[in-house]
Amino acid sequence: MMFVRRMYFVNCLLPFVFIGFLISGVFWSSAAERDPLQPRVPLTLLDEVKTITNPIHSTQENIQRGKELFEGIAICSQCHGVGGKGDGAVAVNRGLDPSPRDFTNVEFHKARTDGELFWVINNGSPGTAMPKMTGPGMINEEQAWYVITYIRTFPQREGETMP
Numbered sequence: 001m002m003f004v005r006r007m008y009f010v011n012c013l014l015p016f017v018f019i020g021f022l023i024s025g026v027f028w029s030s031a032a033e034r035d036p037l038q039p040r041v042p043l044t045l046l047d048e049v050k051t052i053t054n055p056i057h058s059t060q061e062n063i064q065r066g067k068e069l070f071e072g073i074a075i076c077s078q079c080h081g082v083g084g085k086g087d088g089a090v091a092v093n094r095g096l097d098p099s100p101r102d103f104t105n106v107e108f109h110k111a112r113t114d115g116e117l118f119w120v121i122n123n124g125s126p127g128t129a130m131p132k133m134t135g136p137g138m139i140n141e142e143q144a145w146y147v148i149t150y151i152r153t154f155p156q157r158e159g160e161t162m163p
């Protein structure tokens, strides 16, 4: 008799366990990055944008300044993560889909010129959570170049060799 009652109890709980799995699946499934090798700059502008070069030299001092901006007033790390993997608090909490770019991916860096990164920071990536980040109350274009100088160093931090 005891046994039957206990089984009944377990059976009643099962649907809740199942629902629990479903809910945790919704919250834990991380959104995927949209193909990081496809250009984000509109094709009509791409050739011109690709030729824009970064006026900031990649010195330790400039990289450090870019890091301070990335993690500070430029708020990039809130989405892209302090480690640059695209797992910042805002991205995780809001379940951003597509997810922010993983800057540790060396293939992504090979596929993009500095000009293309600069264009996305100035214009955002349409149809995604990547906003325009330059302008009043945000960083200016010079600061964007410092941030790009820093972004380029993420793969080295992971032990990758940059081109």
Ligand code: HEC
Pocket (backbone or CB within 6 Å): 033, 034, 036, 039, 040, 041, 070, 074, 075, 076, 077, 078, 079, 080, 090, 096, 098, 099, 100, 101, 112, 116, 117, 120, 121, 125, 128, 129, 130, 131, 133, 139, 147, 148
């Ligand atoms: C609100 C969240 C958010 C913030 C804040 C944010 N990003 Fe992004 N970023 C994204 C998302 C999402 C993507 C992926 C867009 C896509 O797949 O097209 C992205 C993509 C990018 C890319 C890749 C563009 C490409 O060509 O593929 C660059 C570069 C970038 N962000 C730089 C920055 C910088 C620099 C900052 C800070 C100044 C910043 N982001 C702040 C969400 C954010």
